[in-house]
């Protein structure tokens with residue numbers, strides 16, 4: 001919207017220069033312009049307008065950081081990056097994303113199928129991927145990064161998950177896309193080592 005407002009202003013400014021008047025002045029009696037002066041002036045202003053539009057479009061268009069891919073879908077515009085070589089704990093993965101100005105991928109209905117389809121192709125040394133959701137035991141409620149609740153009946157949980165399993169009793173508290181569960185969601189121990197997905201909304 002800011003870009004449109006700016007471009008609108010620039011168009012108005014250029015038109016006003018070409019016509020020698022501003023909004024509200026169009027009803028004034030026009031001053032005859034010598035024919036031999038009109039064409040060069042209009043041409044130079046259009047060229048200037050085009051140049052300004054190109055420069056501002058380049059400067060103001062949001063871009064993804066290096067290594068990220070831009071996606072625009074029902075969720076909005078965002079950049080994402082899979083990390084499948086440096087396996088980390090959930091907290092380490094979250095810190096790594098923050099260091100890049102991103103967050104762990106937020107599980108949302110509008111984007112989960114995309115990530116689910118990409119995950120098998122992105123898998124490397126790490127085959128599971130941490131995403132942006134966890135709970136704080138003894139609470140059994142999962143939350144997404146940002147604090148919104150992630151219901152236990154969210155449609156992308158794998159069958160039987162979240163089970164809050166763990167050898168010490170219910171310690172699974174961090175959410176991943178699990179290779180062995182067709183990249184549906186599983187809660188796992190937060191210190192397990194896995195890949196991760198960083199995401200930036202722009």
Ligand SMILES: [Ca+2]
Pocket residue numbers: 161162163164165172186187188
């Ligand atoms: Ca589990």
